[in-house]
Amino acid sequence: MQEVIRCAVLGLGRLGYWHAENLAHKVKGAELVTVIDPMEGRAEEVAKELGVANWSRDPDVAFHDDQIDAVVIVTPTATHAELIKRAAKNGKHIFVEKPLTQELNDADEVIAVLQQENVFCQVGFMRRFDPAYAEAKRRIEAGDIGKPLYFKAASRDGNVPHEEFIKYSGGIFLDVAIHDYDIARFLMNQDVTSVQSGGNILLESNQFMKKYNDVDQGFTYLTFDGGATGDVETMRIAPYAYDIRGEVVGTEGAIQIGSMRSTDVKLLTPNGSTHDLIQDFPSRFKNAYLLEMIHFIDSLLQDQAPLCTAVDGKAALEIAAAATESYLSGKEVELKNSIEKSVI
Ligand SMILES: NC(=O)c1ccc[n+]([C@@H]2O[C@H](COP(=O)([O-])OP(=O)(O)OC[C@H]3O[C@@H](n4cnc5c(N)ncnc54)[C@H](O)[C@@H]3O)[C@@H](O)[C@H]2O)c1
Missing domain, CATH: 3.30.360.10 (Dihydrodipicolinate Reductase; domain 2)
Structure with missing residues (x-):
């Protein structure tokens, strides 16, 4: 059994920061190796604050890094479909914030790619x-x-x-x-x-x-x-x-x-x-955000599909x-x- 799931968080806004903090310090079996946000200075700032080794403004850095097992997508809703497909095609397991995609029409294609690439995906209904x-x-x-x-x-x-x-x-x-x-x-x-x-x-x-x-x-x-x-x-x-x-x-x-x-x-x-x-x-659902991430990492460690799927x-x-x-x-x-x- 794999002992550690190496993760990248994409999107470090209102919610992405909380997911990054949980993965960096509170989720057993997770290692946060990279944080990514296109906003000038944001990824570096969060990496330094949380003690994360790598940061970038470009999501491809995570997709093309063989060390990374899973990506956590906390970007604006309109970007979800594209980022999920790119992550899946690079063999990454995915946690994506709700909603899965902005357009219902995109959901079927996303699900087909996830199945084709045989990667797990959990949606953030915390x-x-x-x-x-x-x-x-x-x-x-x-x-x-x-x-x-x-x-x-x-x-x-x-x-x-x-x-x-x-x-x-x-x-x-x-x-x-x-x-x-x-x-x-x-x-x-x-x-x-x-x-x-x-x-x-x-x-x-x-x-x-x-x-x-x-x-x-x-x-x-x-x-x-x-x-x-x-x-x-x-x-x-x-x-x-x-x-x-x-x-x-x-x-x-x-x-x-x-x-x-x-x-x-x-x-x-x-x-x-x-x-x-x-x-x-964040006050009402602080526990829930942590518990859903613990579930995601535990599921990946056990090579099982997480609950709350695509x-x-x-x-x-x-x-x-x-x-x-x-x-x-x-x-x-x-x-x-x-x-x-x-x-x-
Ligand atoms: N589950 C919940 O309770 C909950 C709560 C809030 C937000 N959300 C969801 O989380 C997602 C993000 O919401 P938010 O409020 O944190 O937004 P936000 O605007 O505060 O943050 C989004 C961040 O993503 C970055 N970003 C934009 N494009 C990117 C890309 N291609 N790659 C990497 N980073 C990128 C932006 O620079 C920004 O820092 C949305 O889909 C939203 O629906 C869920």
């Missing part, structure tokens, strides 16, 4: 590894709430991204709600067959989103192939917290995920009782594309469900 979501999955599988009937989710973020990010993000359904589409499939153990979605720009300061057919608040109604239904609320303008919640109602009970608390401390004064609120995604990535992408289409047309959209059932 909620599956978050201790609360993982425990909910375990309890549902154990039958604790009976048969799942209804899925409910709210993802409210208060950190409105800048215009350049919105322009290339693919829209709120692809960029944000996709996490809930994936976790819906995971928790319900059912596939989505149709969606009806809508949305609005609720804040005057976000009117620029209109140019990109985007909204700061959206909703999606889901219908599942097992007869269940659900709804997903998605918001970029929560003024109070990074508020991520989920719920599954079953025939015997319900399970709720997410408390919004950062520390388990309650302040009591004559004015009332208060507790803190989580403010951003096929799962395509399934969530298909829901997001249908939700975007439904928002634009105002009509319910049926999914083709061209995915394998066994991957949830």
Whole structure:
């Protein structure tokens, strides 16, 4: 058995830095040998900070390095398809951030190349590894709430991204709600067959989103192939917290995920009782980002396919594309469900 997986991280922005830090210092069996970012000075800065031996502005440096076993792609979504294909063709295993690709049309070609080159690929749906979501999955599988009937989710973020990010993000359904589409499939153990979605720009300061057919608040109604239904609320303008919640109602009970608390401390004064609120995604999902990377490296060490594959990535992408289409047309959209059932 291979003892160490040598990795390169591509893209050292908001999230890439966290993945690089985890691989450099916290994931047993991983060695971070190269960090890459085209932005002048960024790769060198991160390499020095994390004690990584090599850095570059060019992804080909990692693809053509025989020492490197796996690449972690944390670049803007529009670059994923091309980078995955180049990595696979150079024999590298791949961890890619969500979404798998920006366009649904590209997903099939990406999956075909991964299969042809016989490399593993994990998609960064880290909620599956978050201790609360993982425990909910375990309890549902154990039958604790009976048969799942209804899925409910709210993802409210208060950190409105800048215009350049919105322009290339693919829209709120692809960029944000996709996490809930994936976790819906995971928790319900059912596939989505149709969606009806809508949305609005609720804040005057976000009117620029209109140019990109985007909204700061959206909703999606889901219908599942097992007869269940659900709804997903998605918001970029929560003024109070990074508020991520989920719920599954079953025939015997319900399970709720997410408390919004950062520390388990309650302040009591004559004015009332208060507790803190989580403010951003690195705080809420710090553990999950580490646990998903531990899983990726462990899987490679054991020469096994990791969970949360490119096929799962395509399934969530298909829901997001249908939700975007439904928002634009105002009509319910049926999914083709061209995915394998066994991957949830
Ligand atoms: N799982 C999650 O919770 C989560 C959270 C945030 C972002 N993401 C995903 O991560 C990806 C990156 O998002 P971000 O917010 O970190 O973006 P970002 O804009 O902060 O960072 C992207 C970085 O990639 C670099 N880059 C651009 N092209 C590159 C290339 N060809 N090779 C190497 N580096 C390149 C940029 O210079 C930049 O530093 C997106 O796909 C996004 O959807 C996922």
